[in-house]
Amino acid sequence: MKLSDNKATISFSNGTPNFEVPVYAGTIGPDVLDIRKLYGATGMFTYDPGFLSTAACQSAITYIDGDKGELLYRGYPIEQLATRGGDFLDTCYLLLRSELPTDTQRKDFHKLVTMHTMVNEQMQFFLRGFRRDAHPMAILTGLVGAMSAFYHDSTDINNAEHREIAAIRLIAKMPTLVAMAYKYSIGQPFVYPKNNLSYAGNFLHMMFATPCEEYKVNPVMERAMDRIFTLHADHEQNASTSTVRLCGSSGTNPFAAIAAGVACLWGPAHGGANEACLQMLEDIHAKGGLSYVKEFMEKVKDKNSGVKLMGFGHRVYKNFDPRAKLMQETCREVFAALGVENDPILQLAQALEKIALEDDYFVSRKLYPNVDYYSGIVQRAIGIPVSLFTGIFALARSVGWIAQLNEMIGDPEYKIGRPRQLFTGSQRRDVP
C-alpha cells in the first residue's frame, strides 16, 4: 500500500488536538484512513460493529467491485477462471501462489494434491461417534479441527513448510471428509479416493459410488462440480474468512483456524444461505408455487415477518453477484444434460428473481441474487442432499481461507486481533 497525497484531519470541538490521519491507497478500490494511532493520540476508538466501513487488513488475493458486480482472483475475472480451460486446482494454485501455473507446475500441483486425498484411517472412528442424522456441518467442524490431532508435521503456523503442507492437506482432504460425512448419513460404506480421477470427478465418485458396481463420472456433472468449487473459492474478508484470520492471529494451528471458518460459514446469513434458499423454494412450491409467490413476497417486505428472500442481497454487491449469473448458466447446462425441461424449482427461482428485480423494495435496497441463490438448485440436480450444500461451500472455500491465513501470517504488520468496545454497562459498584 502507498501513502496517498490526499490528507485527512479529525478535529474536535472539545479542545482535543487535531489528529492527522494518514490516507493509504491500494492498487484498486477505496483508499483507507489509517487510524492505528488514533486511540493513543485522542483516547477515542472508532465504532463500526458490522465492519461496514472498516478494512481489517491489506490483501492481494481477491478484489470485489460491488457496484460493477466484479470479482477478481489475483486480478483474473471469475467469469474467465470459471469458463476458460483450467480447473479448480488451477484456481487453488493461483490463490495460494499468486500466478496461474505453467504446464509443469500444474502437473506437479495436481499430483501433490492427489497424493494427499486419503485421510488417516482413525478419522472414521471419530466420525462414527456422531449420530447418523448429525448435520454435515457439525461433523465437518469436528473433523477439520481434529486434523490438528493427526497431522502434527503441519501445525506450526509460523513454519512456512508446515503452512504449505497444511494447505495441500486441507485442499486434498476436504472432498474426502465431506463425502465421508455424506456416506455416513446414508449408512453406506466410505469410498476411498481414486488417483486417476480429476478433483471434481474424485469427489463425485466418493459421494455416489458403491462397492456393488462401477461408477462412471458424468462429465457434465464433473464440470458443474468443478465450477461450483471455483466460484466459491475465495471472497475477500467475508465473515468466515475474517473468523479464520482472527482465530489464526493467536498463532493457533491452521486446522483449528479453518475449523473456526467452517463453524462461521454454517450460519444462514452466510454460507448456510444456499441450504436455506432451497428450503425456501421448496416451501413456496409446496404452498402453491407461482400462485403463492405474491403472498410470500409480501411477507418478505414486511419487516415484522422476519422472512428474507434467501440467496438475495449482499454486504458488498449492490449489483448482480457475477457468481450467481455463472451458477444460473450451470443450472441450465446440468438440466439440459439430465434432459430435464422446466424444473419447477428453477422456474420458481427465476420467477421470484424477475419479480424482485422489478419491485422497488429490492431495487431501492440494491438487492440482487448472490452466489447462494442458484447454487442449491444446481447441487440438488446433481443429486447432492440439501444438508450437504454448505459443506461443499466449505470444501471450496478452504483454499481461500488458507491462502488468506497464510497471507496474514506472512504480513510483517500482523499482530493478534483484539478489537475494543464502547462500554454501556454499569459504572463501578460494590457488592452489598
Ligand code: SDX
Ligand atoms: C454469502 O460476505 C461475503 O462475501 C459472503 C459470501 C461469500 O462468498 O463469502 O458472498 C457468501 O454469505 C452470500 C450471502 C448469503 N446470505 C443470504 O442470502 C441471506 C439473505 N441475505 C441477507 O441476510 C443480507 O442480504 C446479507 C446478510 C447477505 C447482507 O446483509 P447486510 O449487508 O447487513 O444488509 P442489511 O441486512 O442491512 O440489509 C439492508 C436492507 C435491510 O432493510 P432496511 O432495514 O434497510 O429496511 O435490505 C434488507 C434488510 O432488511 N434485506 C433483505 C434481504 N437482504 C437484505 N430483505 C429481504 N430479503 C433479503 N435477502
